[in-house]
Amino acid sequence: MIPFSPGDLLAILPELIVMGVGCLLLVIDPLTAEDRKERLVYISLAALAVAFIAQYWLLGLRRPVFSGLYVLDPYGTFWKLLLILVAGLVILLAKAHLKLEAIDLGEFNAFILLSLSGMMVMVSGRDLLVIYLGLELMSISLYIMAGFKRFERRSMEASAKYFILGSLSSGILLYGISLLYGRTGSTMLSGIKAGLAGLPPHDPILLLAMILLVVGFGFKVSAVPFHMWTPDVYEGAPTSVTAYLAVASKAASFAAFVRVFMEALGGVKANWQVLLLIVSIATMVLGNVVAIVQTNIKRMLAYSSIAHAGYALIGLVVADAAGVAGVMLYLALYAFMTLGAFTVVTMLRKGGLEGDEIEDFTGLARRNKWAALLMLLFMISLTGIPPTAGFIGKLYIFMAAVGAHLTWLAVLAVIFAAVSAYFYLRIIMVMYMREPGETAGTPGHNVRIVASPAIIAVLLVAAAGVLVLGIFPDPLVKAAQSAILP
């Protein structure tokens, strides 16, 4: 008999709601007339609201679920609340954006909910196979969503590229899991930890397994040298999907990355810290330097998201309580500014197309001072200038590094944050210090701003997140610090 208690179902109530409504949407979608598709948006928003409340109600609880394969703990709850919020904002953003792009709204919401449920499983799994299952549920939905602009070449390319490279990285991750299982006799994080105690610290199979896990998770968080897919996929996918990829998928992958390495492999820290140190430095250097030469804003934001993964990785290199809290805080704050920046990108239209070149931002301040002001806010936050959220995120990560006697790493990261100012501030320069082109063929000509209530709502939440959490970060800092792994 399988040990089971009804309490287990209560502990995964938010997951059940999201998963159930995701399946329900797949049933309702074909039965809904084309002009009523917007109702699906409201159903999914309502489901997310209920899931958010249910998750909030579970805040602070800690219990193993399904014989320890799964867990309800403050760490998972922190991430799940963030992910549900992000998914809600992306659905709002997509509601307006997909209509502009003439993309069918039908399955989109179902896929957002299904991938969200995958992410939720991923951040709370305490067994490598459960985590893998969540990761695949998330990824497969994202592969499809990346190709939602079916008739555009770039979108198809993004989807195919993401799918092929993603499958490869999943395979590598599974290989790592199988080696760990072979060496320790368990796929459960606690079992692996116990199994590692009896092994020599430099066991070659163990080292190989660790490297393979770093590759698998490194791909999902787009750390160098596993970042190759990021610019192409971010550029080709519809912008609202790109925002979801850059924020939610990255946050969930980091959450699982940190949990696996801290809970299962925490005892052999010294082995992976050096590896991640190198990956982290390479990610910061490459992300920030290559972003400078980009002319497409989505590609630039893709490299910027690579660079931010590098900063967040510092928290995992430090691998102590402050480091883990730093990662959580960093990604939570990064979510608001990145979502905001992508939302502004969706507002720029050039005829029937999206204005996704940096030159389309030329003289934006003259055309629409609010859009330009918000973009300014998100850009200085991404650079990490106070009093914005980006500064707080970096501050806590760097403090964790200094606390772990890695001051030189913090200094290096600050230097590269200064490098990043070049390409973030260039957007501001282009928006404020250039006149929009008046004749055809000049930069900024023929660009118009499209705003809808939904987009304005997303922008307000993102801007409020960036400013309020930049000035009063205390509640979020406390939430992160009380939710670190035991």
Place this chain on the structure above:
Amino acid sequence: MTPDAVPQNYLPIVIILFAAAAFAIVSLLAGMLVRPSRPYQAKLAPYESGAPIFSDARSRIPMRYYVIAMLFVIFDIETVFLYPWAVVFKELGLFGLIEMLVFLAILIVGYFYAWKKGALEWD
């Protein structure tokens, strides 16, 4: 079994691998050295005495086949899971029944979706 004993246990498999490779190489080499070589058109055809070849097999195949194949895999997996479940049905009891109903319900959602989207229609 301690984890350290694992590599030794694989030794027979390694031996089998080498033996299999050696068998294949030796028999092919022996055949090549011994047999007379008198090829002609009909003999070189992929299927000797089969239907004559009329076109290259590497042609483009309609997407439809792919969708049908995917659906087949999905619903085939269903039966793969149903078999072991049926074997231990009595031990699992009501819990197992509910679990399987949930699993089937999720599959039916997929089936319904595929049906409504016209994936089961040929034209």
